[in-house]
Amino acid sequence: MTEYLIEAHNLTRQFGRRRERVTAVDDVSLGISEGEVLCLVGESGCGKTTTGKLLAGLLKPSSGRIRYQGQDVWTQDKESFRKYRLGVQIIHQDPYASLNPSHTVHQILSAPLLHHNLVNGRRQARERVVELLQIVDLTPVEDFLTKYPHQLSGGQRQRVSVARALTVNPSFIVADEAVSMVDVSIRVSLLKMLSRLRMQLGVTFLFITHDLALAKFFAWEGRIAVMYVGSVVELTSTPELINNAQHPYTKALLAAVPEADPNLTRRKKPITLRSQDIPSLRNLPPGCRFHPRCPLFEEGLCDRVAPKLKSVGENGHQVACHRVTG
Amino acid sequence: MASNTAAANGLSRFLSDLGHSFRIFLRNLTRNKVGFVGTLMILGFIFLAFIMPYFVPAPHKADITKIYERPSREHLLGTDSQGKDIWAQIVHGGRDIVVMAFLTGMIATFIGVSLGSLSAVIGGPLDSFLTTLADVWLTIPRFPLLAVLAGLITLNNIITLALILAVLSWAGLYRAIRAQVFSIKERDYIEAATALGLGLRHIIFSEILPNMMAYIAINFTLAMTAAIYAQVGLVFLGLVPLTRNWGVMINLAWTQGAIFFRDSIYFIMAPVVAIALFQLSIVWMSRSLEEIFNPRLRAGR
Amino acid sequence: MKDENATIWDTNPLSVRNLWVEYLGERGMVKAVRGVTFDLRPRESLAFIGESGCGKTTLGLALIRLLVKTARISQGEILYRRSGRETAVLKLKGREMRHFRWCECAMVFQSALNAFNPVLRIRDQMYDTIRAHWRMSQSEMRERALSLLRHVQLDPERVIDSYPHELSGGMRQRVLLAMSLLLDPQIIILDEPTTALDILTQRTILELLKSLKAEMGFSLMFISHDLSIAAELADRVATMYAGAIVELGLVYDIFYRPAHPYTLGLIRAVPTVTGDFQDLISIPGSPPDLIDLPTGCKFHIRCPYATDRCRQEEPTLEPYGPDHSVACFHVDQVRRDADAIWEGTGHVAAGEAA
Numbered sequence: 019m020t021e022y023l024i025e026a027h028n029l030t031r032q033f034g035r036r037r038e039r040v041t042a043v044d045d046v047s048l049g050i051s052e053g054e055v056l057c058l059v060g061e062s063g064c065g066k067t068t069t070g071k072l073l074a075g076l077l078k079p080s081s082g083r084i085r086y087q088g089q090d091v092w093t094q095d096k097e098s099f100r101k102y103r104l105g106v107q108i109i110h111q112d113p114y115a116s117l118n119p120s121h122t123v124h125q126i127l128s129a130p131l132l133h134h135n136l137v138n139g140r141r142q143a144r145e146r147v148v149e150l151l152q153i154v155d156l157t158p159v160e161d162f163l164t165k166y167p168h169q170l171s172g173g174q175r176q177r178v179s180v181a182r183a184l185t186v187n188p189s190f191i192v193a194d195e196a197v198s199m200v201d202v203s204i205r206v207s208l209l210k211m212l213s214r215l216r217m218q219l220g221v222t223f224l225f226i227t228h229d230l231a232l233a234k235f236f237a238w239e240g241r242i243a244v245m246y247v248g249s250v251v252e253l254t255s256t257p258e259l260i261n262n263a264q265h266p267y268t269k270a271l272l273a274a275v276p277e278a279d280p281n282l283t284r285r286k287k288p289i290t291l292r293s294q295d296i297p298s299l300r301n302l303p304p305g306c307r308f309h310p311r312c313p314l315f316e317e318g319l320c321d322r323v324a325p326k327l328k329s330v331g332e333n334g335h336q337v338a339c340h341r342v343t344g
Numbered sequence: 345m346a347s348n349t350a351a352a353n354g355l356s357r358f359l360s361d362l363g364h365s366f367r368i369f370l371r372n373l374t375r376n377k378v379g380f381v382g383t384l385m386i387l388g389f390i391f392l393a394f395i396m397p398y399f400v401p402a403p404h405k406a407d408i409t410k411i412y413e414r415p416s417r418e419h420l421l422g423t424d425s426q427g428k429d430i431w432a433q434i435v436h437g438g439r440d441i442v443v444m445a446f447l448t449g450m451i452a453t454f455i456g457v458s459l460g461s462l463s464a465v466i467g468g469p470l471d472s473f474l475t476t477l478a479d480v481w482l483t484i485p486r487f488p489l490l491a492v493l494a495g496l497i498t499l500n501n502i503i504t505l506a507l508i509l510a511v512l513s514w515a516g517l518y519r520a521i522r523a524q525v526f527s528i529k530e531r532d533y534i535e536a537a538t539a540l541g542l543g544l545r546h547i548i549f550s551e552i553l554p555n556m557m558a559y560i561a562i563n564f565t566l567a568m569t570a571a572i573y574a575q576v577g578l579v580f581l582g583l584v585p586l587t588r589n590w591g592v593m594i595n596l597a598w599t600q601g602a603i604f605f606r607d608s609i610y611f612i613m614a615p616v617v618a619i620a621l622f623q624l625s626i627v628w629m630s631r632s633l634e635e636i637f638n639p640r641l642r643a644g645r
Numbered sequence: 646m647k648d649e650n651a652t653i654w655d656t657n658p659l660s661v662r663n664l665w666v667e668y669l670g671e672r673g674m675v676k677a678v679r680g681v682t683f684d685l686r687p688r689e690s691l692a693f694i695g696e697s698g699c700g701k702t703t704l705g706l707a708l709i710r711l712l713v714k715t716a717r718i719s720q721g722e723i724l725y726r727r728s729g730r731e732t733a734v735l736k737l738k739g740r741e742m743r744h745f746r747w748c749e750c751a752m753v754f755q756s757a758l759n760a761f762n763p764v765l766r767i768r769d770q771m772y773d774t775i776r777a778h779w780r781m782s783q784s785e786m787r788e789r790a791l792s793l794l795r796h797v798q799l800d801p802e803r804v805i806d807s808y809p810h811e812l813s814g815g816m817r818q819r820v821l822l823a824m825s826l827l828l829d830p831q832i833i834i835l836d837e838p839t840t841a842l843d844i845l846t847q848r849t850i851l852e853l854l855k856s857l858k859a860e861m862g863f864s865l866m867f868i869s870h871d872l873s874i875a876a877e878l879a880d881r882v883a884t885m886y887a888g889a890i891v892e893l894g895l896v897y898d899i900f901y902r903p904a905h906p907y908t909l910g911l912i913r914a915v916p917t918v919t920g921d922f923q924d925l926i927s928i929p930g931s932p933p934d935l936i937d938l939p940t941g942c943k944f945h946i947r948c949p950y951a952t953d954r955c956r957q958e959e960p961t962l963e964p965y966g967p968d969h970s971v972a973c974f975h976v977d978q979v980r981r982d983a984d985a986i987w988e989g990t991g992h993v994a995a996g997e998a999a
């Protein structure tokens with residue numbers, strides 16, 4: 019097996035107490051190699067953000083382990099944890115909530131530089147800030163240094179968020195719906211900027227999105243993991259997932275997603291599910307979570323046993339479904 | 345040479361930045377008309393309480409021939425039951441009130457902010473303990489407790505009084521601040537700061553508190569107004585023997601039966617109006633504070 | 646298809662002529678809708694696409710006169726036609742306006758999922774709407790409500806007695822659709838009908854809209870920033886930029902033969918899921934400030950075709966081929982480039998097939 023930069027083993031996270039308890043992430047295992055991009059797709063509330071925060075060390079797992087550069091992050095010593103803390107950064111979805119409204123762009127970017135002594139003094143901090151703003155294409159830099167977040171557009175704020183994440187030279191970035199709240203016309207340039215960081219700086223990405231088309235565009239050379247109510251149901255390379263999906267849920271998604279191309283979208287044959295209801299986390303169906311809706315449902319099997327992610331075919335295509343066999 | 349010009353540049357930039365900030369400060373101060381009036385009134389009261397006493401002689405000597413005179417050029421607000429000048433009493437009776445109000449406001453806000461933010465950020469047992477304590481504290485009626493305390497401790501200096509008033513009012517402020525910190529703590533930029541390993545101190549002082557300044561300022565002014573009422577109340581009841589003070593004036597006017605004479609209207613109304621105006625100016629000023637501390641307005645659009 | 650066969654009952658239910666809407670803001674006047682002209686045809690579905698803040702919602706609200714107090718319709722005409730009668734919507738008052746708003750033209754608002762009154766059952770919210778406009782007995786109202794809920798493929802008996810919070814997002818969206826159809830309007834305006842919904846739910850709503858439209862024969866005007874919804878559902882598409890329609894045409898023309906650089910830019914910026922990897926091209930710059938609009942064509946700052954003329958003069962929406970109009974001085978060049986870009990790719994081939 020290859021050495022992963024970051025990996026999750028049987029990661030589970032619950033929220034709430036007693037009766038209210040829900041399992042947002044249930045037994046997720048995955049690994050991301052250095053320089054790779056892994057996309058996490060799935061519908062609202064399926065646990066994408068929670069998984070991202072668990073990997074970024076912003077939430078503690080209820081059970082399971084996370085290893086970063088081979089070390090278990092929650093049992094390692096303080097110094098290693100600090101290395102992990104700075105090595106893994108997150109970019110949030112909402113450009114209006116992710117920057118502190120009372121700081122200028124320069125203050126936002128120089129705080130981590132100075133705090134961690136990544137630069138010698140204020141002058142060097144300023145130079146580095148200018149450099150970072152250039153990396154994220156916020157030029158002319160002078161126009162932005164003294165601006166407050168409310169003076170920037172959504173796209174510009176997201177760029178500042180990216181620059182802030184880059185201050186500590188991370189090797190892994192969790193981009194949680196980082197472009198879904200900015201306009202279509204601006205989205206592409208943001209995505210391309212992130213791709214460029216991946217190429218030039220070798221940053222590894224966990225790219226979280228609910229938009230399959232974006233996942234395809236950003237992670238064409240990487241892999242996609244499809245989540246359904248807390249678990250990964252399919253995980254494979256992007257072209258394989260788009261063209262040769264195996265899990266009935268993934269297939270249903272691909273058949274349902276409307277396309278920005280009239281002929282393409284009108285020729286799609288939607289897959290009829292047995293039910294429209296998305297299961298509530300409070301009241302999960304036994305066995306496979308998808309069985310009440312699944313067209314391949316087999317009584318006595320799917321509603322009894324929860325399927326595990328297993329390899330089908332070659333090149334590491336993994337599917338969690340009883341009815342799909344390699 | 346090069347470094348010299350760089351330094352000069354730096355200095356001139358610093359000065360121009362300073363000028364710029366000051367202009368923005370002024371603009372925000374004057375943006376809200378009511379708030380600006382309130383601020384001017386506060387400045388007026390400070391002038392009245394600290395500078396005017398040097399120009400207006402203290403009302404020491406009683407003059408039985410001049411009891412309850414109406415306002416005149418000589419006695420701007422007339423005279424009291426002993427023939428003392430009321431205007432002079434107002435001038436000399438403001439200092440205690442003003443100092444005590446600011447002092448109490450500061451101490452109470454300091455306690456509220458530090459306990460509230462620590463409690464919200466650290467959470468856990470500390471949070472549960474302080475919250476329970478605050479809940480219990482809030483059920484204790486404050487004024488009777490003050491009255492009892494006044495019997496036990498000699499409250500003859502304003503610092504002790506301010507301290508006691510502030511400590512007594514900690515619970516309400518603590519709860520308000522804690523709730524606010526809780527709501528800010530959940531925001532994405534705080535999480536980003538955690539991910540950047542910026543540390544607890546940075547998160548409290550640089551990320552959370554600057555976004556609460558408007559809120560804190562308002563709580564500060566509320567604490568001030570509460571303190572004024574508490575003090576005036578205590579003085580009026582004669583529980584705190586402070587000399588020369590608007591509260592004392594009301595007390596005197598009251599015990600002299602000033603409310604029964606038409607002539608003595610100025611005697612009782614002057615301190616009442618002074619206190620009311622001071623309260624009003626604090627409340628109004630809080631609107632300006634709100635504007636000044638709102639980051640959206642700080643740098644213009 | 647538009648020919649001499651157009652009979653009297655085929656006249657367009659809605660015509661909007663040179664409509665201007667402004668908001669009086671703190672910073673100045675926001676020109677949110679600038680000179681919009683279009684016709685809504687019988688039984689068609691017309692999509693309005695464009696970036697956030699380009700005035701789509703404002704246009705929809707202006708049509709049913711539900712703008713906020715600070716907004717003003719400064720110019721223009723809205724004509725509504727039904728069974729041979731023509732009404733000037735901007736002249737309607739009080740009762741007549743309320744009648745128009747529900748019985749002739751109903752709108753489902755953006756973020757309407759949260760618009761239910763949480764303490765009222767679906768039943769009561771539906772009855773209130775009916776009662777305000779029609780005289781009906783309790784049992785007739787129930788009959789009507791149940792039938793519409795059935796139309797939107799809900800279990801009517803269960804849903805009608807539920808509280809809003811007991812329903813999922815997709816179910817609530819369907820209830821909203823049913824409510825907008827309650828009084829049998831001729832026009833339905835949907836503002837971002839599926840934005841807050843999951844892909845699978847979105848699909849069922851889209852299918853539902855198609856079948857409802859075929860069955861009930863209303864005209865549908867919908868607003869979306871999502872091109873794929875337009876591609877899926879629209880007969881015609883209007884592209885809006887900075888408060889104005891810059892291109893209006895049949896959905897196939899818009900997607901396969903766009904003639905405005907902004908439409909072309911949007912299409913090239915949106916990926917599809919199926920098919921091979923396509924590179925995407927972003928539109929440089931950001932949308933203009935509607936308070937302080939540039940002179941000339943509002944898109945010229947971001948436009949690769951901009952010339953001096955574009956900087957000085959604003960192009961108007963002119964016919965370009967049958968059923969297609971564009972507001973651009975460089976239409977031919979844009980068309981040629983678009984064809985060249987898609988030469989030999991599946992995109993054009995698909996377009997030809999249409």
Ligand SMILES: Nc1ncnc2c1ncn2[C@@H]1O[C@H](COP(=O)(O)OP(=O)(O)OP(=O)(O)O)[C@@H](O)[C@H]1O
Nearest residue numbers: 033034042061062063064065066067068069228299
């Ligand atoms: N702090 C929390 N407390 C309680 N429940 C939570 C918390 N965070 C998340 N959850 C629950 O966990 C589930 C998964 O949430 P998560 O935010 O990971 O979903 P998501 O896939 O990111 O959804 P979206 O696409 O809407 O962002 C949801 O049902 C959510 O309500």
Ligand SMILES: Nc1ncnc2c1ncn2[C@@H]1O[C@H](COP(=O)(O)OP(=O)(O)OP(=O)(O)O)[C@@H](O)[C@H]1O
Nearest residue numbers: 668670675677696697698699700701702703713935
């Ligand atoms: N009540 C209002 N007062 C002042 N300006 C407003 C008001 N409502 C909207 N605007 C402005 O009018 C313009 C058009 O807004 P509108 O809501 O119509 O856009 P939209 O195209 O629907 O955008 P979105 O896709 O974000 O819903 C925007 O620039 C907006 O800022």
Ligand SMILES: [Mg+2]
Nearest residue numbers: 066067068194
């Ligand atoms: Mg999320």
Ligand SMILES: [Mg+2]
Nearest residue numbers: 701702703755
């Ligand atoms: Mg809108």
